[in-house]
Amino acid sequence: MAISSSMNNAVSALRANQLRMDTASNNVANANxxxxxxQRLEAGFRRDNIKGxxxxxxxxxxxxxxxxxxxxxxxxxxDQAGRLGGTEVRADLxxxxxxxxxEPEGSGIQGGLEKFFQSWDDLSNNASGEAExxxxxxxxxxxxxxxxxxxxxxxxxxxxxxxxxxDTLDEVNTRLERLADLNRRxxxxxxxxxxxxxxxxxxxxxxxxxxxxRVGISYYEDDRxxxxxxxxxxxxxxxxxxxxxxxxxxxxxxxxxxxxGGIKLSEHTDVDLxxxxxxxxxxxxNLLALRDNTVVDLRxxxxxxxxxxxxxxxxxxxQGAGLKFQPGFTGSARAADxxxxxxxxxxxxxxGDRFQGGTxxxxxxxxxSGQVEMRSHxxxxxxxxSQAANxxxxxxxxxxxxxxxxxNRLRIQGQSGHELAVRQDDSGLLAASGxxxxxxxxxxxxxxxxxxxxxGELQVDRYxxxxxxxxxxxxLVAQTDRQGQAVTDSDGDRVYDLxxxxxxxxxxxxxxxxxxxxxxxxxxxxxxxxxxxxVAMVGQEKATADSLQKHQSQVMEQIHNQRQQHSxxxxxxxxxxxxxxxxxxxxxxKVIQTSDQMMASLLDVV
Numbered sequence: 001m002a003i004s005s006s007m008n009n010a011v012s013a014l015r016a017n018q019l020r021m022d023t024a025s026n027n028v029a030n031a032n033x034x035x036x037x038x039q040r041l042e043a044g045f046r047r048d049n050i051k052g053x054x055x056x057x058x059x060x061x062x063x064x065x066x067x068x069x070x071x072x073x074x075x076x077x078x079d080q081a082g083r084l085g086g087t088e089v090r091a092d093l094x095x096x097x098x099x100x101x102x103e104p105e106g107s108g109i110q111g112g113l114e115k116f117f118q119s120w121d122d123l124s125n126n127a128s129g130e131a132e133x134x135x136x137x138x139x140x141x142x143x144x145x146x147x148x149x150x151x152x153x154x155x156x157x158x159x160x161x162x163x164x165x166x167d168t169l170d171e172v173n174t175r176l177e178r179l180a181d182l183n184r185r186x187x188x189x190x191x192x193x194x195x196x197x198x199x200x201x202x203x204x205x206x207x208x209x210x211x212x213x214r215v216g217i218s219y220y221e222d223d224r225x226x227x228x229x230x231x232x233x234x235x236x237x238x239x240x241x242x243x244x245x246x247x248x249x250x251x252x253x254x255x256x257x258x259x260x261g262g263i264k265l266s267e268h269t270d271v272d273l274x275x276x277x278x279x280x281x282x283x284x285x286n287l288l289a290l291r292d293n294t295v296v297d298l299r300x301x302x303x304x305x306x307x308x309x310x311x312x313x314x315x316x317x318x319q320g321a322g323l324k325f326q327p328g329f330t331g332s333a334r335a336a337d338x339x340x341x342x343x344x345x346x347x348x349x350x351x352g353d354r355f356q357g358g359t360x361x362x363x364x365x366x367x368x369s370g371q372v373e374m375r376s377h378x379x380x381x382x383x384x385x386s387q388a389a390n391x392x393x394x395x396x397x398x399x400x401x402x403x404x405x406x407x408n409r410l411r412i413q414g415q416s417g418h419e420l421a422v423r424q425d426d427s428g429l430l431a432a433s434g435x436x437x438x439x440x441x442x443x444x445x446x447x448x449x450x451x452x453x454x455x456g457e458l459q460v461d462r463y464x465x466x467x468x469x470x471x472x473x474x475x476l477v478a479q480t481d482r483q484g485q486a487v488t489d490s491d492g493d494r495v496y497d498l499x500x501x502x503x504x505x506x507x508x509x510x511x512x513x514x515x516x517x518x519x520x521x522x523x524x525x526x527x528x529x530x531x532x533x534x535v536a537m538v539g540q541e542k543a544t545a546d547s548l549q550k551h552q553s554q555v556m557e558q559i560h561n562q563r564q565q566h567s568x569x570x571x572x573x574x575x576x577x578x579x580x581x582x583x584x585x586x587x588x589x590k591v592i593q594t595s596d597q598m599m600a601s602l603l604d605v606v
Contacts, residue, residue, distance in 0.1 A: 007599075010591035012059035016043050017585040023065055024578050031569040035206035037067040038569050039198060067198055073563040074205055077556075078212045078219070082232075082281035084556045085213030087549040089283045093161065093290050094538075094545035097298070100153055101538045109150060110535075112143040113527055117513035123473050124506035128323060133468035137460055140438065144458040147306050151456035154299050155258065161291040162260050166249075168214050168284045169263065173246040175211040176229075179204060180244035183226040187241075190225050197225070216280025234276040236265055247273075256296035257303075257453050294541060299453055301534045304520035306455035309527055310439035311351050311431065312512055317438040318430035320472025320505030321421045321498055325365050328413035328420060332461050333434035333444050335408040338385040342432055347385065348448045350441060351432050357381035358427030360392070363476055363496050364399050367417050372479070374493040375400065379427045385410060388429055410435055423476045423496050436472060437461050474502030 023041045030036035042063035103110055119139040123132040182204040189197040204227065211217060216232035222241070229239040238245055249261035253274050262272040278288035336348025342355040361376035377395035379388060386404050392412070393402035399418040405411040410433040414420050422436050430436055434444075440461035446452035464470050477499030479487035487495045516524035525533070 007592055007595040009059035010588040010595065012046065012061070013588035014585060014592075016041070016060045016062050017581045017588065019062055019065075020581045021578060021585070024574050024581065027569045028571065028574050031571055031574075035202050036569070037069045037198075037202050037205075037567040039065050040068055042066050064193075065198060067201060067567070069205075069567050070563070073559065073566060077559050077563055078205075078209050078217075079281075080552070080556045080559055081209045082212040082216050084549075084552045085283045086281050086286040087545065087552045090286045090290065091542075091545040091549035093287075094294075094542040096157070097294070097538050098542040100150075100157070101535050103535075109143070109146045109531055110528065112139075112146045113513070113531065115139050116143045117510055120506050120510035123471070124503040124510055127473040127503040127506055130468055133471045133473070136471055137465055137468060140460045141465070144439070144460060147302060147455040147458055151299060151302055151453050154295055154302070155456070158255065158258060158291055158295045158299075161287055161295070165260075165263075165284065165287050165291065168287060169247045169249075172211065172214050172284065175207050175214070176238055176244045176246060178207050179211065179227060179229065180239050180242050182207070183239065184242035187224045187226055201225075213282060215277065215282040215284045217282075231273065231276060232280045234273065234280075236271070236273065236276075238265075253292065255292045256299050257451060257456075260291070298534065298538065299455070301530070301537075302455040303453040304522075305527060305530050305534075306453070306458050307350070308517060308519045310441070310454065310458060311354060312517065313439055313509060314351065314431045314434075314437035315354060315428065316505060316508050316512075317472045318436045319422060319425050319475070320436075321474060321476055322467075322472055323469040324498065325363070325367075325419035325421045326414075326470075328411065329430075329435045329463070330405060330412075331410040331430075331433035331435045332437065332440040332463065333409065333432070335385045335404075335433075336445060336448065338404045338408045341382055341384055342388065342429075343381070345448075348445055349385070349432055350444050350448045350454065351428075351434075353432075354428035355379075355381060355383075355432040356428050358425070360425040360427050360429050361423040362396065362400065362412075363421045363423050364396065364414070365419050365421070365497075366399075367419055372495045372497055373399070373489045374423065374491070374495060376423075379429060381427070385433065392429075409433070421476060421498060422472075434461065436463070438464050438471075473506040474499055475504045477502055 020041050020043075023039050027038055042065070044061045044063060046059045046061050105111070106114070116136075116139045119132070119136045123129070123136050126132050182200050186197050186200050186204065189200065208217075208219065208227065208229075211229075217229050217238065218232050219227050219229040219239075221227055224241075226241045227239060228237070228241065230237050246266045247263055248266055250264040251262035251272050252259045253262045253272070262274045263277055264270075264272055274288060274292075278285050278292060333349050333351065335342075337346050340346035340348075342349055342352045344352070357378075357380050359376050359378040361374060363372050364375050365372045375396040377392050379391070383391065385408065389402050389404050389410060393400075396402060396412075399415055400420065401411075401413045401415050403411050403413075410429075412420065412435065422430065425431070434440060438461055440459055441447050441454060442457040442459055443452055444457070447454050447457050459465075476496035479495045479497050481487055489495050513528070514526055516526055516529075518524050519527075519530050522530070
């Protein structure tokens with residue numbers, strides 16, 4: 001009995017050591033496989049044999065092959081993978097934005113602003129100079145082009161990021177499908193006691209990390225061994241056992257001046273998850289946050305600057321005069337509703353908020369006699385464009401016709417051989433309607449509706465661009481007689497006429513460079529300071545993104561190293577174990593050989 005027991009013990013040892021050797025060889029074969037977790041054969045004591053008062057071992061019981069993993073480290077690595085994926089894409093895109101806004105000194109938008117205001121300063125030194133007037137127009141064109149190009153690049157960048165959102169959604173959906181499939185196969189394999197589940201579990205953990213890199217997730221393992229996965233901080237289920245739900249485009253998301261398709265789950269067609277995704281970790285969340293927040297903020301700042309720049313320049317330019325009287329003026333701004341209050345959003349006038357209670361005054365000159373009459377009207381500030389045109393038409397008399405022309409544009413036209421020049425306008429009507437202005441907008445209706453940016457649509461007004469003499473460098477000068485007495489018209493008002501050497505408007509416009517203004521409600525700054533703040537914002541975003549990415553890489557490396565120490569294959573350790581298994585196998589064989597000899601000797605005696 002004892003001899004047979006020894007042989008049985010040795011046989012169990014042979015089997016156990018053979019399986020241990022198989023497990024070790026599998027570990028060595030996958031030593032460089034990142035997705036592989038080291039395996040170990042579980043073994044235990046068999047029940048003792050009892051012979052009388054003697055108890056002796058019953059050999060070794062072989063259990064299952066087990067993965068050497070730590071649920072805590074797996075969960076930590078999955079969570080940190082989401083953070084790392086997000087910081088990597090943020091650092092990449094922030095670097096590209098920083099390159100977009102990097103401008104050598106004297107170039108780009110910063111240089112364009114300086115050159116534009118310098119051209120007005122040059123014009124103030126020679127107000128009637130055609131070369132100086134042409135330079136003002138050209139520098140205005142250059143600045144408008146620089147702003148438009150920058151806005152266009154940001155728009156293209158935003159569209160590119162949106163394309164990456166679509167690509168990331170496809171990658172997420174593919175992994176959700178694979179995880180659900182692995183859940184089914186793992187549950188089936190483990191129910192059938194198949195060792196294939198070990199490799200599938202490793203594969204599932206790898207795909208789970210890849211999913212977390214792309215979208216923030218939460219997960220838990222149920223009692224069957226399946227992972228149930230949900231969208232982080234939202235509770236929306238993504239994978240439930242063998243079932244999964246995919247992301248799809250649906251609805252729309254307003255992102256600054258652009259609209260993009262929202263993101264929904266296939267089983268929740270009425271729930272838009274774009275906001276929740278943007279707040280989660282992973283590449284997708286950072287892509288959405290950058291598309292819908294960072295780029296939007298940059299475009300808004302450019303738009304606010306362009307809108308404020310055009311408004312301030314036009315406010316002053318519209319009150320000045322060029323080198324000659326004009327037959328009339330037609331506003332460049334088109335009202336969406338000429339019957340709506342100019343200051344209301346319904347009017348569709350981008351600079352309608354410039355209109356207020358005040359007086360607009362014109363010098364009306366008879367071309368034949370040269371006589372100049374002053375005509376004016378005072379507005380309350382709540383008029384519509386149509387009402388303002390009617391009131392002004394009555395106030396200016398038969399020599400001037402005022403109407404709302406085709407396309408809802410204000411038209412002020414000299415009649416019966418009369419021509420006009422602007423004396424003053426503290427009501428802002430001319431700036432609001434685009435009369436005698438320097439800057440215009442290509443698609444003012446789109447800008448007013450919030451569908452386009454002022455930066456992208458800015459241009460030099462056609463009225464000025466077509467004739468340098470229309471650049472309003474000066475103001476009308478009060479006429480005096482030979483005795484130096486003021487000349488008055490038939491109503492007793494002082495008469496003002498063009499002064500070709502007058503440079504007051506050019507000086508005032510040049511002074512805008514250093515004037516601190518509240519741009520869209522922000523603390524007062526100059527235009528240069530506002531743009532410098534925009535560039536600094538981009539630089540800060542890059543610095544923050546780089547710092548987070550570096551830190552997260554270090555955290556991820558530490559957790560990865562910890563998991564490798566726990567789950568990775570150590571070749572030296574496996575070689576040592578194989579030698580132990582080999583010697584144990586040889587010893588077990590020797591036990592069988594010796595037991596066989598003992599059994600033969602016993603049979604010979606019998």
